[in-house]
Amino acid sequence: MDGASVSPEDAALVEKYLEHVRVQKRLAARTVTLYSLDMEKLTANAAKAGVGLTRVQNTHVRRWVAQMHAGGRSARGIALILSGWRGFYTWLGREGRVASNPVLDVRAPKAPKPLPKALSVDDAVQLAEFEDADADPWVEARDNAIVELLYGCGLRVGELVGLDAQASVAAKGWLDFDAGEAHVLGKGSKQRIVPLGRKADEAVRAWLAVRAEVALPQPALFIDPRGRRLSAQTIWRRVRLRSLRAGLATPVHPHMLRHSFASHVLQSSGDLRAVQELLGHANIGTTQVYTRLDFQHLAKAYDAAHPRAHRKK
Template identity: 50%
Template sequence: MPEPLAAALAPVWVEGYLGWLATQRRAAALTLENYRRDLLRLHRLAQGRDPGALSAAEILRFVGRMHAEGLGGRSIARCLSAWRGLYRWLIRHHGLNHNPVDGIRAPKSPATLPRVLSPDQAKALLDAPADSLLEIRDLAMFELFYSSGLRLSELAGLGLDDASDLEGGMVTVRGKRGKTRSVPVGNQAVEAVKQWLEVRGQVPVGSPTLFVTRTGGRMSPGAIRSRLTLRAGTVGLGVHVHPHMLRHSFASHVLQSSGDLRAVQELLGHASIRTTQVYTHLDFQHLARIYDAAHPRARKTKE
């Protein structure tokens, strides 16, 4: 018999659904963190009402309120995805008979392209010397990030065993839903990781992950973000650099050099090539700049 719904979307339901995502769908830690935030937003908007009592019209009002508060279309779409999944879970496991989120769409956002570093900016970020223990670790992380186009969750989850084929120029990563793939690692990243492994024993290691904190614990996604921001500021890059920007830069630079979209899809671990196609637009922008600078009929005449 399905369990009766609580009188409100209490944290027990949030935890139950997140637990199911973690064990049955093998959702990444960052995905679970985002879903938790989105589900708690529904809890607040519902003001303690039973989720089974919410109508599609009320969900639509929630969407309008979030949009009016400045939440973008992509963020609202992610909220709706989390809510829709929660309701499907409640229907399957707890006897709810309707999903008020079905059919509701997020407002459209202006199309935006991923921000990327130029090759010179990437070089400046990674060529700065690493003198201290933590700087050696950071350089290894960011070289590997940019060299192999990893997701933040993939980098944070790397174990020592995953780097066992480092001499062969490969590393094994666990992507979305627990899927594993082997990706190539460039020579400079290999050397940076090897230097880190030589000094890793200087910290009281308590985690089997490849990259650890000064006290030996696992590097969290938030800690990796903070260290990247610190390094970008230290080298005077002049732009805010977030982890996914290194992944975007990897994809854009490989595509510019090779023109092989399928290869970039495989390297990034995208299930659909449609996800990868955004980088063709970035590549087109690069070609358009070259055209504007080089073609005599593209130059603006002086008035």
């Protein structure tokens, strides 16, 4: 710490606190180093503001958070720093040095929600059209139908797992080939109907033609060779393996195909409400994240094609 700007009293407090976390709390050396860095930031801010550590107020902390945020520090980074400061003032309170914790009700700015991962149209088609000549034909037909339904209908993996081969009173979901519809049970036990595209229709029919080779009384549409309903975990593994065998650079999981379905429908139609209905979102705000994906797609096309888009190197 900079002795020219930090008072001896504050420096001594920090050293005592770091000794506390190192000896009494028995934290790892790496963690103690991170605590020390947090304290350097705190003491530097306090010295710049002209206040001692025991006289720091809530308004000071909020100002420093705003400055860190404006300086480009991530929300997660700020949250970690605040956690370190909060621990220091909790300790000061137990030592009887402060009446209240000035960091107690201060929170880091909310981190922006990460965009859902979606495949490009080319990658999605590459996966959907992949044929594994070395695979068992029974498994190949099943896994192809799984991919086509996930990407073609935007189903959640739980909705796919719940599909039965035939409609019944007990069925959670089923396919109506005559109407070209998939009936699924979504979140909150809400039933919805989504269109069954031609490719998905063909793939499921091909699967049903060989599914009967396993002659067990299992209503599930997707089963393993022993006739058991596939679990969500098994479908995750099968989709990931298929994407790698198809030559995709990034391993694919079922929800990526749902994201890809939504993004590609929105790119083509621009109809956010329709995408909301297809996905079964109760709130349009949940669906609006795909407009950000759509904008990214448009921005990339602009950067690649517009003569004024090229930036200086």
